[in-house]
Amino acid sequence: xxxxxxxxxxxxxxxxxxxxxxxxxxxxxxxxxxxxxxxxxxxxxxxxxxxxxxxxxxxxxxxxxxxxxxxxxxxxxxxxxxxxxxxxxxxxxxxxxxxxxxxxxxxxxxxxxxxxxxxxxxxxxxxxxxxxxxxxxxxxxxxxxxxxxxxxxxxxxxxxxxxxxxxxxxxxxxxxxxxxx
Numbered sequence: 001x002x003x004x005x006x007x008x009x010x011x012x013x014x015x016x017x018x019x020x021x022x023x024x025x026x027x028x029x030x031x032x033x034x035x036x037x038x039x040x041x042x043x044x045x046x047x048x049x050x051x052x053x054x055x056x057x058x059x060x061x062x063x064x065x066x067x068x069x070x071x072x073x074x075x076x077x078x079x080x081x082x083x084x085x086x087x088x089x090x091x092x093x094x095x096x097x098x099x100x101x102x103x104x105x106x107x108x109x110x111x112x113x114x115x116x117x118x119x120x121x122x123x124x125x126x127x128x129x130x131x132x133x134x135x136x137x138x139x140x141x142x143x144x145x146x147x148x149x150x151x152x153x154x155x156x157x158x159x160x161x162x163x164x165x166x167x168x169x170x171x172x173x174x175x176x177x178x179x180x181x
Contacts, residue, residue, distance in 0.1 A: 012110045016040060017133060020110035028114050030055060031126055035133040038106035048077050048138035048176065050169065051130065058122030060146035065090035067146050068165045071127040076179070081140060084172030089167045092142070095124060102128035 007013070011023045016036040023032070030053055041049050059069040070084070070092045072078040078094055084093040101124040104116035112132055114126040127141045147164040 010066060018113060022107040022110035022113045024113055025115040031114060031129055034130055038130060038133040042135050046136060050140045051135045052142040052144050054144055054145040055126045056123040057142045058127055058142035063093055063146050065146050067093045067165040069093060069095050069123055069143040071095050071097050074138040077138045077140050078170040080175040083175055087171045088167035090168045097127060101125050105129055
């Protein structure tokens with residue numbers, strides 16, 4: 001450990017919204033930061049929230065570099081994201097937000113655990129974790145772990161860091177702006 005103040009497995013931290021989080025995996029620190037970012041975003045009463053992160057290696061295993069794994073609580077937001085991906089050529093694939101996967105985050109010492117208690121559903125449980133920190137009815141989490149860099153499978157992109165799914169998001173925002181007029 002870098003110091004006696006470093007977070008260690010089993011520590012409990014309090015998020016911006018007051019929920020307590022048992023930290024069982026100190027390598028899953030990104031979701032702790034996103035939790036507070038989502039809570040902060042909620043304070044502006046937005047019509048929708050879309051967060052993007054290279055949150056889990058599980059998504060890269062599930063979908064490879066072919067498409068973004070998308071979780072959404074709103075069909076209209078999802079439809080805009082999907083159409084934006086189609087228009088831009090950067091595909092998105094909707095993943096489920098099963099309630100049962102949220103149950104895997106139960107903690108005996110806090111409101112929620114930062115990882116699941118088992119080896120399965122890593123990306124789904126990460127998204128369910130984040131869902132606990134936004135009250136926005138129109139929320140989407142894009143797990144971009146598999147698409148953050150380009151490989152041979154996307155011949156229209158040079159190798160290296162890709163910026164995906166930026167083009168999809170721009171197209172989706174165009175579509176959403178037409179709906180809100």
